[in-house]
Amino acid sequence: SWAETRAAVVSVRFRLTSSFIPADGLAIVLHAHPAGPRALGGAGGGLGYAELVPGVAVEVDTHDQSGTEGPPHVAVALDGGHHAPVAIAQPLPFNPTDGGAHTVVARFTRDRVQVWLADGPSRVALLDTPVDVATRLPMAWLGLTAATGAKRSRHEVLGLTVTFEP
Numbered sequence: 001s002w003a004e005t006r007a008a009v010v011s012v013r014f015r016l017t018s019s020f021i022p023a024d025g026l027a028i029v030l031h032a033h034p035a036g037p038r039a040l041g042g043a044g045g046g047l048g049y050a051e052l053v054p055g056v057a058v059e060v061d062t063h064d065q066s067g068t069e070g071p072p073h074v075a076v077a078l079d080g081g082h083h084a085p086v087a088i089a090q091p092l093p094f095n096p097t098d099g100g101a102h103t104v105v106a107r108f109t110r111d112r113v114q115v116w117l118a119d120g121p122s123r124v125a126l127l128d129t130p131v132d133v134a135t136r137l138p139m140a141w142l143g144l145t146a147a148t149g150a151k152r153s154r155h156e157v158l159g160l161t162v163t164f165e166p
Contacts, residue, residue, distance in 0.1 A: 001132040006110040006165040011118065012144060013103045013159035014096075015064060017140035023063035025072075030133070031055035046082055054078045054136050058106040058115050058127075062097050063151055071094045072096050074126050075102065076113045076137070080153045087129035093117060101158055106151030110134035110157020129158055 010028045024045055031052040034061055035038035042050030049057045059082060062072045072092055075085035095116055103118040104126075116123040142162065143154045146155040 002138065004166075007107050008141065008142060009105065009107045009161075009165065010144075011103060011105045011121045011159070011161040012157065013101055014060075014095045015099065015101050015110045015154075015156040015158060016060075017099045017151050018062075018097055018118060018151075018153040021061050021063070022072075022153045023139075023151055024153070025059055025061040025063065025096070026144065026146035026155055026157075027057045027059040028081045028104075028144060029055055029143050030108055030137055031143075032137050033151075035145075039141070041145060042082075046080070046147060048145030048147040050080045050082055054081055055140075056108065056113060056131055056133055056137065057082070058104070058105075059085070060096050060104060062153065072077050074115055076115070076127055076129050076131065078131065087113075087127050088129065089115070089126040092126070093124050094119060094145050096119065097153060103159075108133055118135045 041048045073090040074089040077085045105116045107114040114128040
């Protein structure tokens with residue numbers, strides 16, 4: 001609960017490769033869907049979190065499903081709203097589908113979501129947006145998801161670290 005922690009920090013090291021049009025991406029998700037740990041979000045363009053309500057997601061999206069976001073981007077979305085993010089970082093200082101290993105760090109606090117690229121010795125800030133996480137999700141499940149649809153990419157998770165700041 002947010003009464004017991006100041007922040008949840010998730011670091012994911014990944015590699016995305018494709019020999020065709022890359023799709024669709026991955027997401028770090030906090031959710032309180034009634035199905036709990038058995039909840040499944042939408043496939044393909046839903047990035048595996050589309051129906052997870054209530055929820056907060058940080059997505060690394062490599063394919064423009066709606067024609068409005070433009071690929072690639074990193075975004076913060078609420079309640080499975082992958083086509084209507086509340087914050088979006090674009091253009092990115094990296095290409096998530098270049099076959100290289102990349103690290104994205106998301107920090108969820110009671111009232112903010114912050115996202116960094118941590119590929120080198122220093123972090124590059126991508127997003128820092130106000131989100132009332134504590135009210136939206138007093139208790140939540142935390143997960144990592146990825147999805148492809150008609151277009152395909154290989155999504156590899158090379159490392160995952162979750163820490164809670166007291």
